[in-house]
Amino acid sequence: MKRNLFFKILFSYLVIVCLSFFILDLLIKDEIKKVMTDKIEAELFAYAELIDLNPAQKMSDQLQQIARISNSRVTLVDAQGRVLADSEKDIITMENHFNRPELQEARLKGKGKSIRFSQTIGVDMLYVAIPMKSGSQITGYVRFARPLHDVQSAIEKIYQSIFLAMMIVAIIALVIALIFSYRLTAPIRALEKFTERLRQGEPSGSIILKTSDETKNLADNINYLVDELQSQIRLANEEKSKLMTAFTSMTEGVLILNAEDKIEFVNQALGNMLAEQYGDINGKTLMEAFLNADLQKSFLKFKEKHITVVEEVTLGSFEPVILGVSISSVHNYPGEEKVMVVFHDVTRLKKLEKIRVDFVANVTHEIRTPLTAIIGYLETINAGAINNTDDAKRFIDISLKQARRLNRLVEDLLVISKVELGEIKLHFEGVSVRDVFVSAMPLVEAKAGLKKINIQNNLQKNLPHIWADRDRLTQILVNVLDNAVKFTPEDGSIFIDAGQKDNYIVLTITDTGIGIPKEEVQRLGERFYRVERSRSRDLGGTGLGLSIVKHLMIAHGGKMEIESQLGRGTKVSLFFPMRIINC
Amino acid sequence: MEERKHTSSHYEMELQEIKNGLIYIGVLTETAIQMAMKSLTERDSDLAHKVIKDDDEIDTLDTDLEERCIKILALRQPTAIDLRFITTAIKITGHLERIGDMAANIAEKAIQLNEEPKLKPYIDLPRMAELVGEMIKKSLDSFIGNDLNMAEEVRRMEQVTDDLNEQIFRELLTFMMEDSKTIHRSLMIMQVSKNLERIADHAKGIADMVTYMVTGESVRHQSCVSDEKEPA
Numbered sequence: 061m062k063r064n065l066f067f068k069i070l071f072s073y074l075v076i077v078c079l080s081f082f083i084l085d086l087l088i089k090d091e092i093k094k095v096m097t098d099k100i101e102a103e104l105f106a107y108a109e110l111i112d113l114n115p116a117q118k119m120s121d122q123l124q125q126i127a128r129i130s131n132s133r134v135t136l137v138d139a140q141g142r143v144l145a146d147s148e149k150d151i152i153t154m155e156n157h158f159n160r161p162e163l164q165e166a167r168l169k170g171k172g173k174s175i176r177f178s179q180t181i182g183v184d185m186l187y188v189a190i191p192m193k194s195g196s197q198i199t200g201y202v203r204f205a206r207p208l209h210d211v212q213s214a215i216e217k218i219y220q221s222i223f224l225a226m227m228i229v230a231i232i233a234l235v236i237a238l239i240f241s242y243r244l245t246a247p248i249r250a251l252e253k254f255t256e257r258l259r260q261g262e263p264s265g266s267i268i269l270k271t272s273d274e275t276k277n278l279a280d281n282i283n284y285l286v287d288e289l290q291s292q293i294r295l296a297n298e299e300k301s302k303l304m305t306a307f308t309s310m311t312e313g314v315l316i317l318n319a320e321d322k323i324e325f326v327n328q329a330l331g332n333m334l335a336e337q338y339g340d341i342n343g344k345t346l347m348e349a350f351l352n353a354d355l356q357k358s359f360l361k362f363k364e365k366h367i368t369v370v371e372e373v374t375l376g377s378f379e380p381v382i383l384g385v386s387i388s389s390v391h392n393y394p395g396e397e398k399v400m401v402v403f404h405d406v407t408r409l410k411k412l413e414k415i416r417v418d419f420v421a422n423v424t425h426e427i428r429t430p431l432t433a434i435i436g437y438l439e440t441i442n443a444g445a446i447n448n449t450d451d452a453k454r455f456i457d458i459s460l461k462q463a464r465r466l467n468r469l470v471e472d473l474l475v476i477s478k479v480e481l482g483e484i485k486l487h488f489e490g491v492s493v494r495d496v497f498v499s500a501m502p503l504v505e506a507k508a509g510l511k512k513i514n515i516q517n518n519l520q521k522n523l524p525h526i527w528a529d530r531d532r533l534t535q536i537l538v539n540v541l542d543n544a545v546k547f548t549p550e551d552g553s554i555f556i557d558a559g560q561k562d563n564y565i566v567l568t569i570t571d572t573g574i575g576i577p578k579e580e581v582q583r584l585g586e587r588f589y590r591v592e593r594s595r596s597r598d599l600g601g602t603g604l605g606l607s608i609v610k611h612l613m614i615a616h617g618g619k620m621e622i623e624s625q626l627g628r629g630t631k632v633s634l635f636f637p638m639r640i641i642n643c
Numbered sequence: 644m645e646e647r648k649h650t651s652s653h654y655e656m657e658l659q660e661i662k663n664g665l666i667y668i669g670v671l672t673e674t675a676i677q678m679a680m681k682s683l684t685e686r687d688s689d690l691a692h693k694v695i696k697d698d699d700e701i702d703t704l705d706t707d708l709e710e711r712c713i714k715i716l717a718l719r720q721p722t723a724i725d726l727r728f729i730t731t732a733i734k735i736t737g738h739l740e741r742i743g744d745m746a747a748n749i750a751e752k753a754i755q756l757n758e759e760p761k762l763k764p765y766i767d768l769p770r771m772a773e774l775v776g777e778m779i780k781k782s783l784d785s786f787i788g789n790d791l792n793m794a795e796e797v798r799r800m801e802q803v804t805d806d807l808n809e810q811i812f813r814e815l816l817t818f819m820m821e822d823s824k825t826i827h828r829s830l831m832i833m834q835v836s837k838n839l840e841r842i843a844d845h846a847k848g849i850a851d852m853v854t855y856m857v858t859g860e861s862v863r864h865q866s867c868v869s870d871e872k873e874p875a
Contacts, residue, residue: 320656347663348787351780353670356663 066241073233081226092218096211097186101173104132104188104204111202112192120145132206137163137189139198162189163201175208184208247275251282258286313383313403319396321345330403333381346401350375355385362387362399372406382407415586422588426469426603430462437462472604476587479611484532486615490525491533493558493567500537508545514553515541523558526565527639532612539605540569540632547630548573564618564635571631576624584622585610609634654719661715661732662787664708668739669783671701673776675746676842680772683753683835684765691757694750701743708736724856731856735786738845738852742779745838745845752831752838762818762828771807771839774800778846785853797850804843811836 107130114122120136127134127147136144141158143151157163165172166189178185189203247269254267266283269276307314313330315323323341326334334341341349347356358371368388375381384404389397437455445451478484497517508515526533544554552572559566576584583589588603606620613620617637624630675694682691712733715721721729756762778800785793815829854862 320652320659344787345659345663347666347670351666351670351783353667353674356667356670 065245066237069241070234070237073237074230077226077230077233081222084222088218089215092215093211096214097175097208100186100206100208100211101188104130104186104206105171105190107132108188108190108202108204112190123147130204132204135203135205136200137203138200144200157201157203160187160189160203162187162203165189166191166201167198178207181207183212247271247279251275251279255282311405313405315341315401315403316390317346317399317401319398321399323349324398333403333405358385358387359399359401362389380407381405382410419587422603423473426588427466430466430469433462434459434466469604472608475608476604476611479608479615482615484615486529486532488527488529491528491530492525493523493533493565494519494521496530496533496537497556500534500541503538504541504545507542508554511545511548511550511552513545513548513550516553516555518555518557520558524565524638526636528616528636532616536609536612536634537567537569539609540634543605544569544571544573544630544632547571560638561635563638565638567634567636569632569634570629572629575626575628575630576622577626578624581622581624585620657711657715657719658725658728661708661711661729664704664711665732665735665739666783666787668701668704668708668736668743669779671697671704672739672742672746673779675701675743676749676772676776676779676839679746679749679753680769682750683756684769686753686757686761688754688757691750691753695747698743698747701740705736705740705743709733712736724859727856727859731852734852735849738848742842742845745842748838749835752835756828756831759828762825762832767807767811767814768832768836768839771804771811771836774804774807775839775842775846778804778843779849782846782849782853785850786856789853789857791854791857794850794853798847801843801847804840808836808840 107126111126111134123134123136123145124147134145134147135157136146137157138144141156141160141163143154143157145151146154160174161176162172162174165174170191172187172189174187175184176187177183185205185207187203187205189201191198192200192202250267250269266286267279269279307325307327308329310327311329313333314325314327315330316325318324322343322345324343326341338349346359350356352373352375354371354373355375358369358373361371362369366389368386370384370386373383373385375383382405384406386402386404388400388402390400391397437459441452441455445455475484497519501515501517505515541554548554548571554572555568555570557568557570559568585606587607589607590603610620613634618635621633621635622630623633675697678690678697679694681687682689682694712729715729719725778797781793781800782797784790785797812833815833818825819829851862854860
């Protein structure tokens with residue numbers, strides 16, 4: 061920048077210098093030449109006229125002398141142009157001079173001159189001639205000639221000094237240009253440096269200039285802009301970090317599409333949600349990323365109507381994830397419309413909804429079955445069977461049995477809802493599992509005995525006590541053992557073991573029963589869920605047994621796990637948290 | 644191709660729309676196959692009718708997409724990879740449309756089969772359908788990502804479906820030989836299997852076109868790599 065300005069100033073100075081040189085040349089060169097020639101001419105004429113006073117014969121004798129004194133060449137020519145005498149050349153070799161312009165001019169005007177290039181000496185010659193007269197008759201001419209190299213050399217001398225002056229001026233111009241450019245560019249250079257630092261992202265405060273001209277205003281403006289910019293950037297960064305924190309910490313998945321409908325931002329939640337199945341989806345369109353027709357339909361709907369679209373979309377076919385999708389536009393600069401898509405995982409919600417619907421359907425079904433039986437038998441009795449004592453007795457027995465079952469069902473439901481609501485008060489104490497088993501055994505032994513099932517108790521005596529409610533623990537064990545007995549065919553076995561795993565004391569009840577299909581295992585514990593509906597109901601279950609166990613285990617701070625192999629048997633593991641019990 | 648940009652962003656958008664449209668049809672056909680197979684295994688004739696009805700949508704989308712491709716050819720006069728992309732798109736949509744038709748065929752067979760007692764539990768057919776579905780998905784993925792490896796994988800999978808088809812054919816043959824009453828049903832199931840196998844062929848066709856699009860070299864009518872891995 062400095063260089064540039066310097067050269068510009070220097071160049072303009074040099075142009076001025078050269079220009080003045082040329083103008084000077086144009087104006088004075090010819091003027092000097094003319095003045096000097098005129099002077100020589102006047103001198104020669106003066107000589108000529110002086111000589112003209114003498115007679116011709118005398119002149120030719122003194123020719124050499126005259127020539128020496130006048131410092132010129134002198135020629136005498138007669139009226140017909142013949143050369144009579146010459147101070148420098150032999151007259152025999154000289155041709156007729158009648159046609160020379162200076163002689164012609166002298167003949168006509170009384171005075172003649174001419175400037176011609178002399179081949180003999182190689183310089184411009186000034187010729188001056190006047191006629192010699194006797195009376196009015198022209199008898200001859202006197203011609204004086206002098207080379208003009210004096211004029212040339214004089215001009216050259218003048219030019220030399222002019223050129224020297226120019227050189228001096230040019231050097232002064234150079235120095236002035238240097239100083240000028242330096243002083244002029246100093247503030248500009250400071251500004252340049254400052255803005256360069258800004259450009260490279262250094263926070264460099266503000267710039268202070270010592271000048272008071274326009275650059276000062278410029279610096280002030282730049283300072284103002286820098287301040288403004290920095291506060292804007294800070295503000296933008298603050299907003300951005302707020303937004304990013306919101307995006308990353310929220311559990312909903314969020315993605316943003318750029319103006320070309322390509323994904324340019326995916327938040328962490330969505331990334332986690334999709335990582336396994338879809339990989340990196342940045343830079344793809346929705347269609348490419350999700351390969352989902354419903355999602356694309358919703359997106360096209362949004363594109364068409366430009367209003368927020370809320371839809372439900374199922375992603376994936378193996379483990380479907382149901383997502384509530386909301387597509388809306390992000391208002392940005394005009395013409396750069398971005399789209400935000402928010403994904404809300406409603407899979408669990410949908411599952412819970414299904415469980416709830418199933419539950420209501422199951423409850424009504426479970427209650428209606430015994431009720432139908434009771435009503436049926438009572439109607440039969442009412443219609444006349446009352447008279448037949450045997451039948452009546454049998455029908456009433458059945459009704460009673462169904463009514464009891466109904467009662468048991470309602471009681472189970474009550475227990476479950478109480479446990480779930482936390483209304484049941486557990487009286488925690490250190491309990492010996494062995495003792496509880498011993499007290500629970502009689503409740504299932506009778507049934508097991510009927511089916512000749514061998515219950516093998518492998519519990520060690522020194523097993524640590526567990527922190528539990530004795531009655532509820534009994535209920536848990538009875539329910540699990542009851543199930544085991546129910547689903548184990550005759551001559552089967554049931555094993556009861558205990559051990560420690562991680563921070564849990566684990567009780568396992570293993571049977572050699574019919575087992576449960578793999579895909580159904582995870583649904584056990586749902587209320588009224590039965591693997592094979594008809595058969596288990598025949599066996600007298602309410603469908604709530606395991607559900608109660610599951611909830612009671614949760615209330616105990618533990619959990620229930622079930623492993624099963626179809627046809628081989630089932631293993632129920634009850635995890636009780638370890639606690640140091642001083643007793 | 645992704646990184647390159649055309650000066651006309653509108654042109655860029657048109658190409659992207661073609662791509663999206665293709666994937667959309669692909670996803671629909673894949674769903675159609677799944678539903679058709681479900682209607683067969685779960686004996687759900689209503690679902691089968693839905694598949695047949697939905698095939699009309701695929702057909703419409705196919706002609707629509709083809710028209711858009713031709714319009715681009717006429718108006719934009721694409722060159723090099725864009726030209727290959729458009730011609731590939733036209734070919735792929737043809738394949739997808741045929742796949743949709745075959746899903747409808749399977750649904751038709753399902754309706755007929757559902758009217759008769761179940762011949763046998765389906766084991767190989769669902770496996771084959773799953774494989775075929777994956778092939779379509781992979782061929783589309785290779786199209787999206789210009790992924791040659793994925794395309795190669797599709798070609799390899801096609802061989803497996805051929806083997807499965809052969810296996811199903813032999814199994815059904817034993818059924819027919821044992822009991823002539825099962826011939827009708829066996830033939831129908833055989834057609835389902837054949838349809839699945841043809842779908843796999845089309846998926847391979849798509850993968851071939853993707854390879855052509857990316858490299859500019861035709862790999863069609865060449866023997867598959869896995870041919871060389873035949874047991875000695």
